[in-house]
Amino acid sequence: MIKITRQNWWVWLVGSAVVLLLLIGFARAVYCKGLESSDAAGWMQAIGALAAIAGAFRIMQIQNTSERLRETERRAREGRAIEDEELAARLLAVRNTVQVATHALYVMRNSVDNARYPARTYVTDRYGARMGPVSKILDGFITPKSQHIAVIAALNISLAIAAVQENLARTGGSLTEELFGKCEEKIAEAELMLADLIELQGQLLIEQNQRQTVS
Secondary structure, eight states: OOOOOTTTHHHHHHHHHHHHHHHHHHHHHHHHHOTTSHHHHHHHHHHHHHHHHHHHHHHHHHHHHHHHHHHHHHHHHHHHHHHHHHHHHHHHHHHHHHHHHHHHHHHHHHHHHHHHSOSOHHHHHHHHHHHHHHHHHHHHTOOTTSOHHHHHHHHHHHHHHHHHHHHHHTOSSTTHHHHHHHHHHHHHHHHHHHHHHHHHHHHHHHHHHHHHHHO
16 A cells, blocks of 8 residues: 655655646647547557556565565564574573572582581581582673673672681681571572572573564
8 A cells, every 4th residue: 555654745746746737638639639639649658658657666666665674574583583592591591500509509508517417527528529619610600791680699609608618617616606607697698599590590481482482
């Protein structure tokens, strides 16, 4: 459907005036000299030429419009593909952080429990030895391109590990129970960060599924 807009109204106005003049000229030629006269034939040729030009212009306009639509659709597809890749990368980063953070909490909890209620010394040492490497893995997730909440969670849980290690190293004196209490507080804070991460992971999964359904 052809629409008259603010940009092309003058084209329609001029075109309508030209068509009107041609029709008036043709009607006058027919009225004065008859339908089979050379004047009438000339006016008919002019009208036909104008119709051909208008048709060619319309075809070109349709082609240009189709080309613009294809280009718009192509850019939209590329944009969606980039957004899908970014979403997948964010989801993967959050999943990895959740996995490592879950293991970090497991290690911290067992380190504190085994230090408070020692059963086998080698068990306590084993869990304590894991905290350093886990902390380094979490530090590796702290990058400018990572999900904001994932970065905060990785940083806070890494700091919690460092605090638990420091407090456990100071146990054995009169402040032992107080130090264990501080360890429990750090573990509780880390658990809250992990809960936020798991919630974010669920939100990203829902968003990914919705985008795949729309696509």
